[in-house]
Amino acid sequence: QASQEELKAAYRRLCMLYHPDKHRDPELKTQAERLFNLVHQAYEVLSDPQTRAIYDIYGRRGLEMEGWEVVERKRTAAEIREEFERLQREREERRLQQRTNPKGTISVGIDATDLFDRYDEEYEDVPGSSFPQIEINKMHISQSIEAPLTSTDTAILSGNLSTQNGNGGGSINLALRRVTSAKGWGELEFGAGDLHGPLFGLKIFRNLTPRCFITTNCALQFSSRGVRPGLTTVLARNLDKNTMGYLQWRWGIQSAMNTSIVRDTKTSHFTVAMQLGIPHSFMMVSYQHKFQDEDQTRVKGSLKVGFFGTIVEYGAERKISRHSVLGATVSVGVPQGVSLKIKLNRASQTYFFPVHLTDQLLPSAVFYATVGPLVIYFAMHRLVIKPYLRAQKERELEKQRESTASDILQKKQEAEAAVRLMQESVRRIIEAEEARMGLIVVNAWYGKFVNDNSRKNEKVKVIDVTVPLQCLVKDSKLILTEASKAGLPGFYDPCVGEEKSLKVLYQFRGVLHQVMAADNEALRIPKQSHRIDADG
Numbered sequence: 121q122a123s124q125e126e127l128k129a130a131y132r133r134l135c136m137l138y139h140p141d142k143h144r145d146p147e148l149k150t151q152a153e154r155l156f157n158l159v160h161q162a163y164e165v166l167s168d169p170q171t172r173a174i175y176d177i178y179g180r181r182g183l184e185m186e187g188w189e190v191v192e193r194k195r196t197a198a199e200i201r202e203e204f205e206r207l208q209r210e211r212e213e214r215r216l217q218q219r220t221n222p223k224g225t226i227s228v229g230i231d232a233t234d235l236f237d238r239y240d241e242e243y244e245d246v247p248g249s250s251f252p253q254i255e256i257n258k259m260h261i262s263q264s265i266e267a268p269l270t271s272t273d274t275a276i277l278s279g280n281l282s283t284q285n286g287n288g289g290g291s292i293n294l295a296l297r298r299v300t301s302a303k304g305w306g307e308l309e310f311g312a313g314d315l316h317g318p319l320f321g322l323k324i325f326r327n328l329t330p331r332c333f334i335t336t337n338c339a340l341q342f343s344s345r346g347v348r349p350g351l352t353t354v355l356a357r358n359l360d361k362n363t364m365g366y367l368q369w370r371w372g373i374q375s376a377m378n379t380s381i382v383r384d385t386k387t388s389h390f391t392v393a394m395q396l397g398i399p400h401s402f403m404m405v406s407y408q409h410k411f412q413d414e415d416q417t418r419v420k421g422s423l424k425v426g427f428f429g430t431i432v433e434y435g436a437e438r439k440i441s442r443h444s445v446l447g448a449t450v451s452v453g454v455p456q457g458v459s460l461k462i463k464l465n466r467a468s469q470t471y472f473f474p475v476h477l478t479d480q481l482l483p484s485a486v487f488y489a490t491v492g493p494l495v496i497y498f499a500m501h502r503l504v505i506k507p508y509l510r511a512q513k514e515r516e517l518e519k520q521r522e523s524t525a526s527d528i529l530q531k532k533q534e535a536e537a538a539v540r541l542m543q544e545s546v547r548r549i550i551e552a553e554e555a556r557m558g559l560i561v562v563n564a565w566y567g568k569f570v571n572d573n574s575r576k577n578e579k580v581k582v583i584d585v586t587v588p589l590q591c592l593v594k595d596s597k598l599i600l601t602e603a604s605k606a607g608l609p610g611f612y613d614p615c616v617g618e619e620k621s622l623k624v625l626y627q628f629r630g631v632l633h634q635v636m637a638a639d640n641e642a643l644r645i646p647k648q649s650h651r652i653d654a655d656g
Contacts, residue, residue: 131163151537221266227472229258236478236485258284272299289315303327317342331358402426429454443467448493458485517617531612538610542591558596563625564589567614581615600643
């Protein structure tokens with residue numbers, strides 16, 4: 121947000137600091153020339169509205185983007201940003217044509233009713249009957265891949281295999297999707313399987329207004345019983361910024377009408393739905409709370425009442441790594457019984473394990489289904505997941521350090537050279553501040569501090585930035601903006617990829633003050649709240 125006047129003032133100050141003619145020592149003169157040239161290059165970029173608009177958002181890589189030679193120099197900063205985003209989209213489209221975007225689901229159904237509902241008296245003499253029998257009674261595997269043919273056409277190949285109690289089958293489908301305009305697309309689908317005959321389908325999506333869209337899906341399923349037509353239509357509308365309303369009509373196999381309202385905000389997700397149909401009619405309410413923590417924890421609950429009975433579900437999910445989310449849901453229903461559903465999302469793959477515990481409402485089954493996953497999760501998280509993530513982070517940091525070692529070494533040398541060149545200016549600044557009882561930086565450190573006892577084995581990695589920080593003092597004030605402090609003159613990154621802070625001990629009007637600020641936190645000193653209590 122710096123104005124052109126502020127840029128010019130900073131440019132003049134740094135030019136005076138690094139001007140080669142101000143240093144007689146040959147080594148300092150060489151270092152000053154290099155830093156002076158860097159300052160000049162930076163000013164050339166930032167003083168031009170077009171290049172500054174690109175650099176502010178995308179950094180140096182934006183200036184190296186192919187295609188800028190055709191951009192008119194008279195365009196505004198906003199137009200330049202739009203042009204850059206267009207070039208980015210074109211490059212992403214080229215990359216997209218080389219991707220298949222695989223998606224898959226693996227579901228393994230487990231029958232564990234023998235854990236809670238056994239016939240001990242009848243089978244006590246049968247060999248092996250002392251151990252409960254846990255069986256896998258059904259499995260389902262599905263996979264799909266996308267192959268972009270052109271910027272508007274995409275081919276989608278999918279298939280699935282299912283088995284339950286020894287019987288199973290599978291199918292394969294091919295869909296061709298074309299984006300007809302900015303408002304819609306159409307899709308043709310062809311499929312075949314051993315349980316059902318050939319399938320032909322047509323799906324159309326269309327934006328009716330900026331707040332409303334419709335989706336229609338027509339299908340013809342051929343089988344030994346004849347042709348089974350089907351039609352599904354969904355009309356959706358934005359009711360407000362966070363709320364969507366849906367109307368669905370399905371005709372054919374299991375005909376039904378469904379209406380639902382979905383409200384999704386930053387902290388919650390709420391759904392209410394009602395369906396009238398054959399064979400199932402029901403009402404459903406669900407709520408999900410999103411915690412604003414690093415692991416993106418969510419807790420959820422739902423109630424579903426219909427002709428089939430009543431089902432209450434509650435559960436939670438949590439991010440366990442960068443690309444993995446683990447969730448568990450307990451389902452208690454009449455007459456369905458008690459089930460535990462465990463789901464793991466890993467990138468675009470989903471692994472689902474529904475465990476049927478009992479056909480009856482047994483308090484013991486509900487208790488173990490609720491407490492068991494929590495105990496196992498926290499034990500696994502402490503003994504397996506946390507150590508694994510810590511080791512993975514260390515490996516990534518080590519790779520990052522190795523890849524940036526030469527750049528960091530260069531930045532360190534530039535920072536050390538800048539500090540040597542600042543000595544004379546800092547001496548004059550301190551003399552002026554002492555004369556007015558102003559702001560004097562006694563000590564300043566930048567890097568990784570370890571104050572938590574749980575991290576006492578970690579190594580402190582800080583550098584002394586007293587001189588460069590004092591050099592930034594003007595009229596007894598020091599103002600740092602919301603940006604990484606590693607880019608300040610005389611600074612460099614002492615611990616790549618790790619959290620950093622700036623700790624400053626300074627004197628103002630003869631009184632000691634102290635403050636610690638995060639790396640990207642804005643800082644303004646002096647402040648009364650930084651004052652060190654003499655009694656303490």
